[in-house]
Amino acid sequence: MSRSQQCVLVWYGDTFDPDLIHSIFKLIWKRTSARDEDTPLIDVEADGGTSKRARPLLLANAGALKISCELLRLFVTEAVQRAAIIAEAEGTEKIEPTHLERILPQLLLDF
Structure with a gap:
């Protein structure tokens, strides 16, 4: 696959592919969690009423992904x-x- 073909694959319309950006975010979150073993990879969220369930912190809001891509x-x-x-x-x-x-x-200062 040529370099120009690789570049085309990451574009999604006029921006980056949200699935690609989400995969990159997940990879970084996993690496950061593995490096910082003191930080748990679990978030406790209320699940209707008083019961709570643990879920991985590897989720991203669709709106946040869209804004990150932009x-x-x-x-x-x-x-x-x-x-x-x-x-x-x-x-x-x-x-x-x-x-x-x-x-x-x-x-970097401007952003």
Whole structure:
């Protein structure tokens, strides 16, 4: 599979695929939980009345996933645009990793 085909697979309409982002979030949550063994991976939630059940903290609200996808799309778009400006100022048409490194500090402050 070519690199351009891989990039197409992560897009879902005009944004990232929510299932992909949810999978990434779950992976990070599992790794964080495994690293921080003191933090339990269980959330106790009221389940109607006084009974309580434990459920894993690996769930994400659909609205939160949609907003996360949009935020990531904006972040990536802004990073590419800023890096393209730096590349153009240097007289090149190709964005190099150094261009991204140069814009990253201010981009992170802006987000």
